Amino acid sequence: xxxxxxxxxxxxxxxxxxxxxxxxxxxxxxxxxxxxxxxxxxxxxxxxxxxxxxxxxxxxxxxxxxxxxxxxxxxxxxxxxxxxxxxxxxxxxxxxxxxxxxxxxxxxxxxxxxxxxxxxxxxxxxxxxxxxxxxxxxxxxxxxxxxxxxxxxxxxxxxxxxxxxxxxxxxxxxxxxxxxxxxxxxxxxxxxxxxxxxxxxxxxxxxxxxxxxxxxxxxxxxxxxxxxxxxxxxxxxxxxxxxxxxxxxxxxxxxxxxxxxxxxxxxxxxxxxxxxxxxxxxxxxxxxxxxxxxxxxxxxxxxxxxxxxxxxxxxxxxxxxxxxxxxxxxxxxxxxx
Amino acid sequence: xxxxxxxxxxxxxxxxxxxxxxxxxxxxxxxxxxxxxxxxxxxxxxxxxxxxxxxxxxxxxxxxxxxxxxxxxxxxxxxxxxxxxxxxxxxxxxxxxxxxxxxxxxxxxxxxxxxxxxxxxxxxxxxxxxxxxxxxxxxxxxxxxxxxxxxxxxxxxxxxxxxxxxxxxxxxxxxxxxxxxxxxxxxxxxxxxxxxxxxxxxxxxxxxxxxxxxxxxxxxxxxxxxxxxxxxxxxxxxxxxxxxxxxxxxxxxxxxx
Ligand SMILES: Nc1ncnc2c1ncn2[C@@H]1O[C@H](COP(=O)(O)OP(=O)(O)O)[C@@H](O)[C@H]1O
Ligand SMILES: [Mg+2]
Numbered sequence: 001x002x003x004x005x006x007x008x009x010x011x012x013x014x015x016x017x018x019x020x021x022x023x024x025x026x027x028x029x030x031x032x033x034x035x036x037x038x039x040x041x042x043x044x045x046x047x048x049x050x051x052x053x054x055x056x057x058x059x060x061x062x063x064x065x066x067x068x069x070x071x072x073x074x075x076x077x078x079x080x081x082x083x084x085x086x087x088x089x090x091x092x093x094x095x096x097x098x099x100x101x102x103x104x105x106x107x108x109x110x111x112x113x114x115x116x117x118x119x120x121x122x123x124x125x126x127x128x129x130x131x132x133x134x135x136x137x138x139x140x141x142x143x144x145x146x147x148x149x150x151x152x153x154x155x156x157x158x159x160x161x162x163x164x165x166x167x168x169x170x171x172x173x174x175x176x177x178x179x180x181x182x183x184x185x186x187x188x189x190x191x192x193x194x195x196x197x198x199x200x201x202x203x204x205x206x207x208x209x210x211x212x213x214x215x216x217x218x219x220x221x222x223x224x225x226x227x228x229x230x231x232x233x234x235x236x237x238x239x240x241x242x243x244x245x246x247x248x249x250x251x252x253x254x255x256x257x258x259x260x261x262x263x264x265x266x267x268x269x270x271x272x273x274x275x276x277x278x279x280x281x282x283x284x285x286x287x288x289x290x291x292x293x294x295x296x297x298x299x300x301x302x303x304x305x306x307x308x309x310x311x312x313x314x315x316x317x318x319x320x321x322x323x324x325x326x327x328x329x330x331x332x333x334x335x336x337x
Numbered sequence: 338x339x340x341x342x343x344x345x346x347x348x349x350x351x352x353x354x355x356x357x358x359x360x361x362x363x364x365x366x367x368x369x370x371x372x373x374x375x376x377x378x379x380x381x382x383x384x385x386x387x388x389x390x391x392x393x394x395x396x397x398x399x400x401x402x403x404x405x406x407x408x409x410x411x412x413x414x415x416x417x418x419x420x421x422x423x424x425x426x427x428x429x430x431x432x433x434x435x436x437x438x439x440x441x442x443x444x445x446x447x448x449x450x451x452x453x454x455x456x457x458x459x460x461x462x463x464x465x466x467x468x469x470x471x472x473x474x475x476x477x478x479x480x481x482x483x484x485x486x487x488x489x490x491x492x493x494x495x496x497x498x499x500x501x502x503x504x505x506x507x508x509x510x511x512x513x514x515x516x517x518x519x520x521x522x523x524x525x526x527x528x529x530x531x532x533x534x535x536x537x538x539x540x541x542x543x544x545x546x547x548x549x550x551x552x553x554x555x556x557x558x559x560x561x562x563x564x565x566x567x568x569x570x571x572x573x574x575x576x577x578x579x580x581x582x583x584x585x586x587x588x589x590x591x592x593x594x
Binding site for chain 1: 502
């Protein structure tokens with residue numbers, strides 16, 4: 001605990017204005033469940049948890065320049081691990097701990113093996129090979145989940161009971177919020193560490209990083225292991241929130257959702273993933289409500305594509321980037337005017 | 338004669354029939370400033386790529402400090418003390434100029450694979466980066482993104498990044514290439530300073546003959562992948578074979594002012 005406070009006080013360098021805004025935001029987030037209905041509470045809990053998934057993807061694509069098309073395997077895999085263990089052993093806190101440990105160990109091992117294959121090449125062909133190999137890993141896990149019907153119920157999806165402590169939606173909101181805050185601090189520390197800075201150098205120019213003496217493959221492995229474990233932690237929380245797992249969590253579409261969160265919010269910013277997740281989830285939810293009006297609103301993929309294209313065309317740096325741009329032009333005007 | 342730092346033996350690389358570097362056997366002596374000249378396409382950059390490990394030779398060996406490094410990775414060679422810059426500018430464009438240099442220093446000073454300590458904890462690296470920025474006259478550019486610098490400034494940044502590695506030998510591939518003419522004397526000064534201040538071994542690829550004359554202890558002439566001759570700048574620029582090789586190229590007449 002002392003170590004944690006130490007980290008927070010010494011390294012959480014935020015300006016007073018930022019600190020005030022963060023504090024206000026925190027107050028609002030603490031109040032929300034008290035003044036809103038179950039749907040909103042669950043939607044926000046979902047956003048908090050998926051935002052970690054988005055941030056973990058940002059570590060890879062935004063900070064390191066790795067395209068991982070199988071990233072959902074860590075997230076969905078952890079949801080399944082929790083679900084299967086709750087079903088087989090029982091919905092207790094001990095089992096939750098077991099699920100967390102299992103998910104962390106497995107995702108670290110799989111990330112390591114995946115990286116050994118995916119990070120062999122360099123340059124453009126290396127990027128393509130990485131995308132293909134990670135895609136294959138993701139598909140293998142999805143296929144396995146579909147095949148092991150005894151454990152996963154296959155395409156029907158797996159419902160399970162969870163420890164009593166997490167059954168209350170109201171409290172779950174606060175757990176999810178705390179989880180988001182803790183993981184944001186952890187991942188922020190990571191990208192600000194000497195290792196995190198090297199990841200950004202690799203993203204910019206891997207060859208140059210190698211010629212400075214960095215073992216870039218090792219750094220990419222670290223990024224993948226950290227991102228995989230962060231993603232798995234989100235998967236466990238997701239299990240506690242939804243009490244349900246299906247193979248959709250393991251699809252490429254699931255990975256692409258994470259990609260969309262980071263692109264909408266702003267890649268390589270970490271916080272962008274949180275904003276992007278909020279934006280996309282709320283948009284997706286609103287569309288679901290319009291389903292009654294016309295059948296087209298249930299076609300998420302169409303809107304996925306539309307949002308993607310619009311953001312890439314008009315806000316290439318996402319919401320955070322657009323905000324900074326506005327801020328900069330406002331400062332300029334203040335100076336001149 | 339001083340100690341040999343780098344030695345190549347019969348170094349050859351074949352690009353689908355084209356022997357870009359062909360049986361090159363040279364030795365680079367410690368503490369000396371050696372310049373490689375030769376017409377475009379002579380194989381100078383390829384030779385650097387072979388020495389620094391970007392390419393593997395078809396034949397021959399590279400020896401550094403008495404060790405055969407032919408099969409080592411670029412990274413291992415950097416660790417042994419070979420630092421290089423690139424003919425085409427090669428920096429981290431979306432990071433600040435200061436951060437570019439700090440990362441080079443971090444590589445040299447091995448902060449390890451720390452993942453939860455802030456990089457700001459390593460104050461000495463930050464200060465050393467600021468100092469290097471001053472050395473290459475980029476002190477007012479520290480907070481700019483490297484990609485936003487003009488070409489000449491980027492070349493200076495590259496030099497600073499190589500210097501940060503404190504290598505035993507610096508391989509500099511045309512540090513003045515593409516620079517505006519009025520910027521070249523600054524680069525010359527920087528190179529002279531590097532040569533003097535640190536007892537560095539420098540291997541330079543350069544076209545501008547007045548620069549070569551001012552800087553070099555010895556000049557190697559590469560033509561069609563092979564060494565044509567070696568000598569002082571004065572010797573090689575009067576060599577009829579060299580003049581013949583450059584005929585039409587006019588490179589020996591190229592000057593900086
Ligand atoms: N990776 C490569 N693949 C194929 N050909 C190459 C490659 N690199 C260089 N070459 C060829 O090798 C020759 C020497 O190139 P280079 O070493 O860049 O010359 P220099 O630096 O002396 O101008 C050129 O004909 C060039 O086209
Ligand atoms: Mg060249």
